[in-house]
Amino acid sequence: TNKQFQKSVENIEYCQSKIKDLDIKEMEEMKNTAQKYSDYKKIHFDERNKIIRNELPHFWKTAFVNHPQIEELLTEEDVESIDYLVDLYVEDFEDIRAGYFLHFEFSTNPYFTNTVITKEYHLMDKNHKVLGKKEPISVSSEIKWKPDMDLLAKKKKDKKKRKTFSAFFSWFTDNEDPASDELAEVIKEDLWLNPLQYFLDIEAD
Amino acid sequence: TNKQFQKSVENIEYCQSKIKDLDIKEMEEMKNTAQKYSDYKKIHFDERNKIIRNELPHFWKTAFVNHPQIEELLTEEDVESIDYLVDLYVEDFEDIRAGYFLHFEFSTNPYFTNTVITKEYHLMDKNHKVLGKKEPISVSSEIKWKPDMDLLAKKKKDKKKRKTFSAFFSWFTDNEDPASDELAEVIKEDLWLNPLQYFLDIEAD
Numbered sequence: 001t002n003k004q005f006q007k008s009v010e011n012i013e014y015c016q017s018k019i020k021d022l023d024i025k026e027m028e029e030m031k032n033t034a035q036k037y038s039d040y041k042k043i044h045f046d047e048r049n050k051i052i053r054n055e056l057p058h059f060w061k062t063a064f065v066n067h068p069q070i071e072e073l074l075t076e077e078d079v080e081s082i083d084y085l086v087d088l089y090v091e092d093f094e095d096i097r098a099g100y101f102l103h104f105e106f107s108t109n110p111y112f113t114n115t116v117i118t119k120e121y122h123l124m125d126k127n128h129k130v131l132g133k134k135e136p137i138s139v140s141s142e143i144k145w146k147p148d149m150d151l152l153a154k155k156k157k158d159k160k161k162r163k164t165f166s167a168f169f170s171w172f173t174d175n176e177d178p179a180s181d182e183l184a185e186v187i188k189e190d191l192w193l194n195p196l197q198y199f200l201d202i203e204a205d
Numbered sequence: 206t207n208k209q210f211q212k213s214v215e216n217i218e219y220c221q222s223k224i225k226d227l228d229i230k231e232m233e234e235m236k237n238t239a240q241k242y243s244d245y246k247k248i249h250f251d252e253r254n255k256i257i258r259n260e261l262p263h264f265w266k267t268a269f270v271n272h273p274q275i276e277e278l279l280t281e282e283d284v285e286s287i288d289y290l291v292d293l294y295v296e297d298f299e300d301i302r303a304g305y306f307l308h309f310e311f312s313t314n315p316y317f318t319n320t321v322i323t324k325e326y327h328l329m330d331k332n333h334k335v336l337g338k339k340e341p342i343s344v345s346s347e348i349k350w351k352p353d354m355d356l357l358a359k360k361k362k363d364k365k366k367r368k369t370f371s372a373f374f375s376w377f378t379d380n381e382d383p384a385s386d387e388l389a390e391v392i393k394e395d396l397w398l399n400p401l402q403y404f405l406d407i408e409a410d
């Protein structure tokens with residue numbers, strides 16, 4: 001009968017609501033676990049970065065140059081500017097699923113006045129849903145170039161008799177297609193996780 | 206000096222080993238959480254499937270036919286055979302990251318003698334590493350067709366004056382390219398999670 005049918009449908013709806021509740025709890029628990037470990041790991045990343053900054057000059061430049069995928073991208077100009085990079089760090093958003101920052105901290109350098117430049121990747125949409133197959137969004141700090149030092153000004157500087165160009169800063173300022181941003185992936189998932197192998201130029205274990 | 210350099214490198218290695226340990230613990234904890242909730246949810250999925258099987262005849266056929274992506278694929282022959290589907294269930298591997306099964310349970314039917322046919326998806330390689338960008342592997346049960354009832358035999362059966370063909374069973378037996386197996390995705394991530402909306406042919410909330 002129709003009443004029986006209705007009852008069966010309601011019973012299924014009850015099962016579905018239980019499953020939905022459990023899904024929400026599971027996502028919450030996963031998020032908390034990720035955040036907990038992110039905090040635990042941060043202590044060691046910070047300690048590592050302190051050693052790099054204070055005891056190992058040219059660490060990041062060397063790691064960049066020895067990294068097979070990153071090296072391909074670097075121009076001479078890039079290598080010169082990246083030698084002023086004293087700290088690279090990846091920072092998760094407060095809700096770790098929502099996105100992350102790539103921070104690049106530079107010492108005083110001839111190119112720009114910023115100390116830290118940041119590129120951030122947003123992986124969630126406005127409704128706080130994780131962007132699955134949807135496009136992420138990236139945003140980058142404005143680089144405050146010193147006069148005549150803009151590495152992205154592509155026109156020939158007659159005075160200096162050289163073309164200034166930077167693939168690294170091109171990537172940094174390009175937010176057109178963050179979904180296929182391979183360099184961000186390489187920095188976050190490889191270089192940041194274990195840069196020592198590239199600094200020492202040894203085979204990864 | 207070289208000794209200082211060596212010491213700094215060792216200190217970084219120590220940080221990296223701590224980070225690696227935390228990564229392993231995090232993965233373990235994530236796996237345990239996923240498994241715990243999978244068990245919790247299974248109770249409700251089982252209850253739901255019991256109601257479907259015992260109280261709502263033609264449930265799965267109706268849901269299949271009303272599902273916009275699945276419906277596109279179904280031939281008349283498929284719809285006839287799928288009406289014998291009494292239970293659909295998705296089962297995770299013991300290690301939930303390693304893969305999953307799609308089980309299709311049929312009542313006695315004119316087409317084949319199997320009771321349950323299963324298609325399984327392996328998402329990890331031999332070293333128990335989750336297959337990231339690597340290809341998954343799928344394996345399907347052998348279907349024991351009754352004489353002259355093979356829905357995959359494409360040649361015209363003169364006796365019955367019809368072409369027997371099934372897009373559903375073609376998909377089921379095709380393990381060539383599991384990475385782009387959209388039907389498996391739809392079954393696992395949509396139809397299985399909430400089939401009621403398709404059974405009732407209502408808008409999803």
